[in-house]
Amino acid sequence: MSLRGLTRGRQLVIRSHTPTRGFSLAKNNDTRRERVVILGSGWAGYGFARTLDPAKYERVIISPRSYFVFTPLLASTAVGTLEFRSILEPVRRLPGNVGFYQGWADDIDLNRKTIRVETNAAEEAASKTILPGPSPPPSETAGLEKTASAPAKSAKGDLIDISYDKLVIACGAYSQTFGIEGVREHAHFLRDIGDARRIRLRVLSLFEQCSYPRGSDHLSDADKRQLLHFAIVGGGPTGIEFAAELHDLIRDDLAPMYPDLVPLVSITVYDVAPKVLPMFDQALSKYAMDTFARQSIRVKTEHHLQRLRPADGEFGRRHGALKIKIAEYGDNEVGAGLVVWSTGLMANPLMAKLAAQELASPGPNPPTPTTATSPHHLLLDPRTGGIVTDAYLRARTSTTTPSSKSPSSSSSSNNNSILEDVYVIGDCAVLKNQPQTALPQTAQVASQQASHLAKRLNAGGAPAVAAKPFRFRNWGTLTYLGGWKAIHQSEADQLRGWVAWVVWRGAYLTKSMSVRNKLLVPVYWMVSWLFGRGISRF
Amino acid sequence: MSLRGLTRGRQLVIRSHTPTRGFSLAKNNDTRRERVVILGSGWAGYGFARTLDPAKYERVIISPRSYFVFTPLLASTAVGTLEFRSILEPVRRLPGNVGFYQGWADDIDLNRKTIRVETNAAEEAASKTILPGPSPPPSETAGLEKTASAPAKSAKGDLIDISYDKLVIACGAYSQTFGIEGVREHAHFLRDIGDARRIRLRVLSLFEQCSYPRGSDHLSDADKRQLLHFAIVGGGPTGIEFAAELHDLIRDDLAPMYPDLVPLVSITVYDVAPKVLPMFDQALSKYAMDTFARQSIRVKTEHHLQRLRPADGEFGRRHGALKIKIAEYGDNEVGAGLVVWSTGLMANPLMAKLAAQELASPGPNPPTPTTATSPHHLLLDPRTGGIVTDAYLRARTSTTTPSSKSPSSSSSSNNNSILEDVYVIGDCAVLKNQPQTALPQTAQVASQQASHLAKRLNAGGAPAVAAKPFRFRNWGTLTYLGGWKAIHQSEADQLRGWVAWVVWRGAYLTKSMSVRNKLLVPVYWMVSWLFGRGISRF
Incomplete structure (x- = not known):
């Protein structure tokens, strides 16, 4: 965190003092680092990108938004205690040169290792909760061509293709509306x-x-x-x-x-x-x-x-x-x-799209000749719709098609095949084959998985790290109750009242990401305490 | 500025610790203070309300927005150096109980001393530059009744009536587009x-x-x-x-x-x-x-x-x-x-609407029997479209109708008639009859007029203050040029370069309104200098 102000004597047309980044696909050859593409910039994706060593890997993040949100303090910004920006970390400010393309992973060719991205940077404020599109109205499915009378709103973004060496799927889950009207x-x-x-x-x-x-x-x-x-x-x-x-x-x-x-x-x-x-x-x-x-x-x-x-x-x-x-x-x-x-949450529709794709080679680990001949797919968890991973957070595959919905069919996937170079973490991952019960879809799980996977990749083939499966450690749960009171529960202890409140604020403060926000969040807490919350509407 | 946090043990259903405010028209009788209604919350309106003594007058602000904007730092918020909220002062946070109704003065009955307000609080983010409505398309003027197919957008706000004892018109001017297409x-x-x-x-x-x-x-x-x-x-x-x-x-x-x-x-x-x-x-x-x-x-x-x-x-x-x-x-x-x-700026359409209104009594000062019989109107400045005031910022009247546009007609207004209890300050005022040339439409003029008028009203009939006409004192002009350089010019001196930059920042800092923002603005300057400007898009 250098004193940026000292470099301000420059003019607009400057040469970059930083080495050229992997902005275009053609530039992938200056250093032979593997390109790790990360889908998503939430707890899983941003946390992973933050921990992955940029000297060993070229990091490219694809996310429909340009920042990470420190979600535990979101409610505080909604009532004006904190400024919005103090809980955001811009992806492009990650230290060590990160590639970033703002957009949606529209589809992924898992065999050609290429992601089709629909860009959304033209959407000036892409900062809303994302809901899956409603089922198309009958008039559209009838095949009638619509005239171009309503552009802009319905126009999709430009499409670009991004290739990867390794892929980390961390694009989270959607909000669940249970189809309730309105x-x-x-x-x-x-x-x-x-x-x-x-x-x-x-x-x-x-x-x-x-x-x-x-x-x-x-x-x-x-x-x-x-x-x-x-x-x-x-x-x-x-x-x-x-x-x-x-x-x-x-x-x-x-x-x-x-x-x-x-x-x-x-x-x-x-x-x-x-x-x-x-x-x-x-x-x-x-x-x-x-x-x-x-x-x-x-x-x-x-x-x-x-x-x-x-x-x-x-x-x-x-x-x-x-x-x-x-x-x-x-x-x-x-x-x-x-x-x-x-x-609640529901699965990101991309998961089902990926699972429907027929994989070229089974990529078994260890190779299992029996699966090589039958059609091969990513394995979806039938309950949550997430992608099933092994204990190393690698995407698992199965020989059953996702369309065969009989519960018995999922048992045929117990051969432990995985898809090489594809990892799934956070809310869209379902970790099976470990003694613990199904993990909750929380920031804590996503954050721990991100860190575990990044450290494992950083270690390369070092056997001590590579052999260590992911284990979730419950750090406890905190909930603020208003009036300077909170409750805190972990395996070790239970706290309530203002003591829990102190733990609540302290915990958020130390976990708050950048130095900038570590400084600003307590300043806002103090300012709001002294002068009241921000109440101007704009 | 008390330590608000100390009173936080209360519950939601509290009784107000402050005396009941003039929230509804019926409550005007507890203290026999005159009600001063202020139109606008810019440099003129907010500055006036801030200086007017709440012990002597009941203050009611009517403005389409709920805050005052410290405009010299607006460009800094547009590039992320400062947070938006740090240059806003919520009207409702003015000390000493202020009445506030968010909305437009749609029309004013100057004879019955009543303002018709079109409310706009339902517009969730009423924070845009206001442009006068385009001339209605021919289909609308043809008298065709429109069906209720496009509600919400075109629906006007509720209408409420607010009465006043004294009126301060400080609603500024509109942006001038010169009718240029697009x-x-x-x-x-x-x-x-x-x-x-x-x-x-x-x-x-x-x-x-x-x-x-x-x-x-x-x-x-x-x-x-x-x-x-x-x-x-x-x-x-x-x-x-x-x-x-x-x-x-x-x-x-x-x-x-x-x-x-x-x-x-x-x-x-x-x-x-x-x-x-x-x-x-x-x-x-x-x-x-x-x-x-x-x-x-x-x-x-x-x-x-x-x-x-x-x-x-x-x-x-x-x-x-x-x-x-x-x-x-x-x-x-x-x-x-x-x-x-x-x-540039153009006149607020309300001005012409007010000038078209026939006044019941001439309210001359001193009485001039010649004007009592002929039709009587507020006097508009033909060049800018603002309301002409005397040196005490009182609205002047004339016996000519605003529709008679011959230049000679304005000369008949030299009888110095004024409309009692109506004051005009800021961009919508045109001060004539003083040795100085026409004043620029700037924050500085508006701010000095606001303060002068409020002090005069605070003094009541005290002759020393009441007899003192408004005089503009030029404090000089500062403009930031980028790269930590500015230029400053006043009657006394000229500054350029980083010295002017220091003056520029220092001047804004001491003029910045509340203690809250006086603390926060330098914090942001430091944070932006150390860590860069805010670049997350939301």
Whole structure:
């Protein structure tokens, strides 16, 4: 981290002081490093790229976004405690020259070792939670050619081909909407920085909308009560922490500015399960519920959301009021001004596309002649739709086609074949064949896998490292509950209250990635504590 | 500025510790303070509200945005040196309880002392440069009723009425596009924080788009040269400072990341006048031009932009490439990836609307019986379209109707009539009847007028203050030129180079509004200097 300012005497047209990077495919020959292409820039992909030795490998990251998001602090940015940029690490700022192409891996030719990338850099703010495209409407499937009347929006990006020597698939999973009507269109998600920005704008805008004096044309108290109802669907750590942070924002910053509105505000967490925070044991989750009850955050377990729609008339159109249909309430829809969706994950559609591809050579390890003749595919986990890996995070293959859905067919893949040079880590990987139970799809798992794989590749053929399979170590789980309280649970201990809060902040601070953000995050915490959170809307 | 954190033990449902504010019109009777309604939250409106004594007046601000923007640092946020929030002051954070309604003054009944406000809080990010609406297309004026097929976008906000005892009109001026084709649709402006955000996204996105390897489907070097041409129209301080900051961003932060693209980048400032920075004397403006020449920023004076349009085909649609038609170049259009428009100002349409209103009583000062019988209006300045004020910043009236456009008619307004309780400050005011020449439409003038008027109202009838007319004191002008150099000119001295740069930073720092931002701005300067500017796109 040099003092960059000292080099500022230069002019615009400078020569690069750094060695030429692998910007184009033709330049791959100056050093005979293997090219490792990494799909994704999340906990798995960014963590891997950060640990892989640039002296030994040429690193190329392909990701639809230009940065890594430090997700545990996303809810803090959504309420203005932290600046958005303080939890982002730009991919291009990785030390040691990294290649980066912003875009989607549209398809991968696993035999020719080439990735077809659909670029998305022209999309000026590519920072939203990604949802799989809806099934095409019947008119499109009927084969009617559409006129070019609606360009720009529907136009796909340019396509480019990137070749690899080794491939690390770390492109994560999509948000699961369970096909519930209206969720895709009307709910907010909270997985990327653009989501946090939109939630922040929405919360602040709702208070402003409800602050006008009564007039002929204006909102009743009942209307305001609906708009100031904040509904969070999903009682996992993300949903709970967002509810807690939102409560802090309203109590500390908005209540003094909008005192008349405080009695109309409510926050509800809905979950289908009988309890929230299932990863915590009974005592801690009871503590969480008691804390929420004192903060007037309602928790509604065993509630099933069936539909989300805009309210009728101007109230829905102009104010964006929503109506939530919940199975347990029958036809009595619940009004809300904001619905934050944080339930589960579903597989990235690329996984199924890859598994459908017929592999040229089985690449068995050790070679198994029986599989060489039958068709050969990547092995998908039937439950999550992720790619199955061995204990070294290598993609496993099977002789069964993914279309044969009989459960017995998956047993034929027990021959431990792998696809050479293809690794899968993070939410899109399913590690089988190890004593531990299925790993959760969390940042912790992704981060540990990334680090394990990068160290293994850095070591090259060194037998001591190469023989060591991946083992997940549970560092414990922390959840912030608002009002400077948190709960922490690991195998060794349990913490609650402000002690856990200190651990919570301390843990995030030391794990926060760059020196820049390590400095800035505590500055923001202090500034927000002294002067309040940022409340300007832009 | 109390330690807010100490009061955090409270719950969501709290009672306000502050006295009840004037939130609704009915609550105006608890203290018999006069209600001063301020239109606008810029240098004039926010500055006035900040200085007016809340113990003596009830302050109510009406503005389409919820914050004040510290405009001299806007260009710094557009290139990521500073965080957006560090140059914003939320109106609701003004000390001493301020009333705020987010919206437009749609019309004012000057006789009944009531403002019709069109609310815009439902517009989630109301942070763009405001342009007057285009003239309605013929199909709309033909009186055809439109079906409700396109709601939301065209729906106006709710309308509310706000009454005042005294009115301060400080709603500024609009950006002047001179009716040039395509400017409104395709140029970027730089007057509000949302503009800075969009410019920042666009610049970073253009570099990313040009960084893909050559492929069948991709951009030629000639294409990239067009996309990486940044055109700034208008050679005033705003345009020059943006060009300088953009140059710094590219040289310091983007060049090391995209070394292959550096030879393709260019920055051009276009102006119709024979020289840029007309407010600086010859030696300083020559110094500025020499500095720019060394930085490879081209300055094209006496160039007239005639049209702005998207480039043909995919290049325009997908990449947003623009074509600039310049009179001096004939049919050879110039390609650009970004056009920033910073030329002149035009009157807010509200001014003409107000001047068209017939006033009930002439409100002369002293009474002049001759004007009482003839129709009576606010007096507009024919050149700028602003409202003419006397030396006490009170709105002047005239017996001529604004529709009679003969130049001689304005001379009949020399009777010095004023409209009681209506003040006009900032860009929408034209101060006449004082020895000085017409004042420029700058932050400095607006800020001094705001402070003068507030102090005068705070003093009540105290004759020493009340008799003192407004006098503009020129504090000098600073313009940043990039590469840690600036120029500064005042009546007393001239500075250039890094000394002026120190003055430039120091001046902004001490004028920066709140303690919060006084702390944060130097932190960002240091962080950007050490670690580079923020380059993540979101």
